[in-house]
Every structure is written in structure tokens, then in C-alpha cells.
Amino acid sequence: MVKIKELPDAELVQGSYACAGCGGILAVRMALKVLGPETVIVTTPSCLLGVTTFYPQLAFKVPCVNVTFPSTAAAVSGVVAGLKRRGKKGVKVVGLAGDGGTVDIGLQALSGAIERGDNFIFICYDNEAYMNTGVQRSGATPLGARTTTTPVGSVGRGEERPKKDMLGIVAAHNIPYAATASIGYPQDYLTKVQKAMQVEGPAYIQVLSPCPPGWGYRSDLTVQLARLAVQTGQWPLAEYENGRLTVKEIAHPRPLRDYLAPQARFAHLPG
Numbered sequence: 001m002v003k004i005k006e007l008p009d010a011e012l013v014q015g016s017y018a019c020a021g022c023g024g025i026l027a028v029r030m031a032l033k034v035l036g037p038e039t040v041i042v043t044t045p046s047c048l049l050g051v052t053t054f055y056p057q058l059a060f061k062v063p064c065v066n067v068t069f070p071s072t073a074a075a076v077s078g079v080v081a082g083l084k085r086r087g088k089k090g091v092k093v094v095g096l097a098g099d100g101g102t103v104d105i106g107l108q109a110l111s112g113a114i115e116r117g118d119n120f121i122f123i124c125y126d127n128e129a130y131m132n133t134g135v136q137r138s139g140a141t142p143l144g145a146r147t148t149t150t151p152v153g154s155v156g157r158g159e160e161r162p163k164k165d166m167l168g169i170v171a172a173h174n175i176p177y178a179a180t181a182s183i184g185y186p187q188d189y190l191t192k193v194q195k196a197m198q199v200e201g202p203a204y205i206q207v208l209s210p211c212p213p214g215w216g217y218r219s220d221l222t223v224q225l226a227r228l229a230v231q232t233g234q235w236p237l238a239e240y241e242n243g244r245l246t247v248k249e250i251a252h253p254r255p256l257r258d259y260l261a262p263q264a265r266f267a268h269l270p271g
């Protein structure tokens, strides 16, 4: 298990333009503390790219390859092959994408890379919508959530479809390791990152990463909401390892309204 106090002080992503309270940048910052400097990141158009990469500035202190929206995992496979060809060992290749770039637009490439059994980690920082382009719904938007493409009014009542079961989708590929995590539970999340690093083959982690402007809440509530999502059963902490699924039990679940009430995207829901 990762010991938070023993993590290095040095930051491998620093000086980004992320909003105050951005869960996504926190997810990446924390993961890089465990991944370390021998990491190559591959990322796509998203908030993450928008807030870290302003030519000639780059907030990452590790190599970062920026590719088109659908191709994160395809480019990951290319980097893995390139490193192998050059005889470089011990470098982790990590695909980083938002939920839109993972569960929707990047899904085909991710499916192919997992099927090939390439040795990589894919981290989806899940803020449950296409935030960078103005909060449009994605396949990961939860039921009932208001977004700019699932408005609330006389006709619409927010998102009408349930959130896509991405863990189930990657598990169906017989992936060696997959997990859900939350930035509100750093030890659990980072232990999963550490486990993913030890896997020979593909590993997938989907980390819930609240977004203050997209979800409509006060920016100081990010970590609290990331915890409440788990405590109310809205975001189970699950692990799929060697064909076995385990889900962390919540001893005393909190009422769902504790999680929904602080967020404007759920303000239209009754009760």
C-alpha cells in the first residue's frame, strides 16, 4: 500500500492553468508522484491539455505527447513499440484522457490497445462531461445531470441515460487490471496506480475528478464531493484483478442527497 507521507515532494506537473479546485489536475498530479520521472504521458484535446500545454510552455516535467482526440491509446501503443525498439526498459507509458476522450471518442483505440495486450497504463480522469468545450454530456454523465446538451426546462430534465459501465467494458476485454478510484481517497487511488505499474500488460484506472464550474459547486468542496460520491454509493471503489471483481464496502452509507445537494447540475431533482 502506498504511504502518502513517503511520496516525494517534487511535483512532475506544476504551474498549470487549471481552475481552482480542479479534480482532474489533482488526479494527474497525485498519480505522477507514484509513477515517477521515468514516465511518458500521452494525452489528447481536453481540459488537461488546455491547462498544461500552452506553447512554448508545458506544465509537465516528463515527456508528453499530444495527439488527436480519438487516438490516445493508439499513440500509447506506438510509444511502447518505439521504446521497445530502442531497447529502453523501465519507462511507463501512460495514456491520460478525460471521460469524453475515453468512454466515447477514444474507446475504439483503447479497445484495440487492450486487446493487443500492450504494456501501458490508461488513466481516465472522469469529470462526467466534455468540460473543455463547455460542459456537453458524455457517455460518463450520470443520470439526471444537467449539462449544456442535456438542459433542464419544460422538455428536458437532464441526462436521460445511465452512465456507461466502462469498468465492465474493459473487464470484458479480459484486461489484467482495472479499477475505479476517487481523488477523495488518495491512498486507495495511488495504491491502484502502483498496482497498475506492476502489471505486465494493459491496466485501466478511472478516477472520479470533480469539476467546480462543470458541476456547479464551490471550489473548496472538490475533495469533500469526491468522498461523498463514494460514501453515498454513487461511485463504488472497485477493482478487477485476474478476472475477479471486488468492490469496497461502505460501512455506513450516507443519503444520496448529501452528494447531490451542493451541485447545481442536480438542482432540479426533487427532494
Ligand SMILES: Cc1ncc(C[n+]2csc(CCOP(=O)(O)OP(=O)(O)O)c2C)c(N)n1
Pocket: 024, 045, 046, 047, 048, 069, 070, 097, 098, 099, 100, 101, 102, 105, 127, 129, 130, 131, 132, 133, 138
Ligand atoms: C475528434 C474531435 N472531436 C471534438 C473535438 C473538440 N474537443 C476538444 S476538447 C473536447 C472536450 C474534451 O472532453 P473530455 O475528454 O471529457 O475532457 P475534459 O475537457 O472534460 O477534461 C472536445 C469535444 C476535438 N478536438 N476532436
Ligand code: SF4
Pocket: 017, 018, 019, 020, 021, 022, 023, 024, 025, 047, 051, 127, 131, 132, 210, 211, 212, 213, 214
Ligand atoms: S473546467 Fe473543470 S476540468 Fe476543466 S480545468 Fe476547470 S475544474 Fe478542471
